[in-house]
Amino acid sequence: MAVTCDFCGRTDPDTPDGAIPLAWSTSVERGRMRRFCSDCSRVHLRAMESKLDAEWW
Numbered sequence: 211m212a213v214t215c216d217f218c219g220r221t222d223p224d225t226p227d228g229a230i231p232l233a234w235s236t237s238v239e240r241g242r243m244r245r246f247c248s249d250c251s252r253v254h255l256r257a258m259e260s261k262l263d264a265e266w267w
Contacts, residue, residue, distance in 0.1 A: 215247035217254070222247070 212223040222231050233248035
């Protein structure tokens with residue numbers, strides 16, 4: 211099962227059983243689990259650390 215970035219739509223098909231790749235990050239926004247690829251995580255790190263919802267990035 212491929213894992214998809216909730217911000218840019220990038221997929222990582224090499225993850226077994228839907229596991230999240232190590233370089234990716236996760237957050238819970240309004241009770242929903244969100245996954246972000248390493249590129250989006252790196253670019254939006256400050257917004258993630260300040261707990262802003264992805265809509266504000």
